[in-house]
Amino acid sequence: MEKNVTRVEATMIGCSPVPEPGVVPEPPGPLEGLNENDSTEAGEYRHDDHANVMTDLLVMAIQCDVTRVVTHMLDDSRSELEYRCIPEDVRAKVGLEYRQESSLHFHASQHGPGNLDRATEEGRYRIIEESNLDFAAINCWLGQKAAQLAQRLDAIREGDGTVLDHSVMVYMSEMRTHDHDAYDLPIVLLGGDGVFLNDAHVAYDPLGSDRQLRDLWFTIMNQYYDLGVASFGDDLRGEPNALLEEILR
Template sequence: MSQSPRTLSRRFVLRGLGTAVALPLLDVMSPTRLLAATSNGGPPPLRMGFFYVPNGIHMPAWTPQKEGRGFELTPTLQKLAENKDSISVLSGLTLDGARAHGDGGGDHARSVAAFLTGAHPRKTNGADIQNGVSVDQVAAQYVGDRTRFASLELGLEASSQAGNCDSGYSCAYASNMSWRGPTNPMAKETDPRALFDRLFAGQTVKETRRAKSEREKYRKSILDFVSEDAKRLHAHLPIVDRRKLDEYLYSIRDVEKRLDGAEKLGLTEEGVPDYPRPSGVPQELSRHSDLMMDMVALAYQTDSTRILSFMFTNAGSNRAYKEIGVNEGHHELSHHGKSEHKQAEIAKINSFHAERFNYLLSRLKLIREGDGSLLDHCMIVYGSGISDGDRHNHDDLPILLAGGGGGRIRAGQHVRYKNGTPLCNLYLWMMKQMGANADSFGDSNSVLQGLG
């Protein structure tokens, strides 16, 4: 460490063999590295995120009856109770690009392809895919150069770039919601260990391979390679920043331990010894999701990126959720035909997803940044491009906006818009908060009001 903590750069990292560990926002860091910073100091950077759940939602268990700040949490939203003051429920928003417009079936593929683009994707299962540019990638054009990663695309199921996945629509539509260009979907990272390595890997391939080999040989933590640099920095920091650094380094080591645990299958009922798994993806969806949410928190905390998207599963996913007692496929259940049993099972899946999202919000709220929490400096959309899975309708969508937006969002309220209000109006508002100079996006017809 060669810099004085009085002038510590926001881009300062702890270095070791093939490893570069970015730091969280510390009080001693120069404000000139922060978004909208001035000579008198500036606020922490604003983060943007989009989290997608497939197959619609059981709306009676989602939509609050009351509007404003006095709304009551519905059964599904009850999973977010501890973060109620940090979420806004937005009813009445519509995704017109996901409608058929003469193209027949394929609502699932269209719902995710249009979710961040607002475009109507060309119906094809060949190479001639055509969509719009997604809002996250537009925002990345404005702020992506301020971080190591312009954006991150994440999920729990891998992306596909070819094949027929929904009534003649390419799998590229059904499994990707981030689009760099009309023909360029952004594939997701689904392996938490691979993502961890991306966030904390060394500066060259050769160094990274050597460091990885050393860690595997001696079972060392990433932090073991930067410990000397961390000690030198720690000794010169004020007490408050020492505490922040300690908490951050603890969270990294904790994630590492759980990643190591995720690579073991454990003893079978017959007592067969465990053995290494071929990847870092846990079998249990809840553990997989929580590890990925840990990665999201670390990516935001270190300012490695300010923009990311996350798909819980791909559009039309027929995954069964046996760990919560749902043995039937999600897609099949979504075609409930008003069956009380199927709707109850869908509500269980919806609650499971909401609980996993709540885990992330709670992590972000615990991380202190500036005069508040990391969650205070985020604006994160959670929802689906389909409302009722049985009707395949794309109006009155289940949409949440989480975080304080750096003081721009009056969270803790239910806002009901006129049914048919474009979802892209919300995106246009978000883009402007990120500094994007745009007058329209997708099918927007104005900037969404009522958020501040």
């Protein structure tokens, strides 16, 4: 994609290529993440710069119609990055004291203090132990980066709306919190061109009587893209696919 977007002509209608991005160095080995200030042949690594370059590339590729399908992983595959890039104001949002260049290690924070029960109280999972602030600050920063991408897409006019209006953006994690459990996943759905609810929060029933993630993809494929898919994915309980009616307008 990076090679394609840099070949796009600036004269294309509605296309405003960003300057060619700088080199983003590769990790030094399998599954190893670069950390802030690590020296590379291209200079010192800056995680915030890396995230911003990726946003530029994604926006340009979509605006120039090089692609309309993007999968963007904001963190590395094992969450080994040390988030020294998170500024003071973001840390303050979660009540974390700022120390210059102090490191927030994502993987360590995932196994740090904080735990949710599998049981619920008044419709919410009972908090056994409050989440550690390092984990909260990192996720606040990641959320801001996702919001910046959405804002950039929403600023591009397209037909009777914006590029974001005419897209479906799904922001999520494969973990519900830092316990590595893959249920009760927090998911943000943006765009959708009037198909999905806006400014709404939908909470499904707890584990055992919940809805499957595959039904979200099933709903997007059929209600937004009108693909007429009969089924998608497997349910170990043997339940058939069903639309997530609660998220539809």
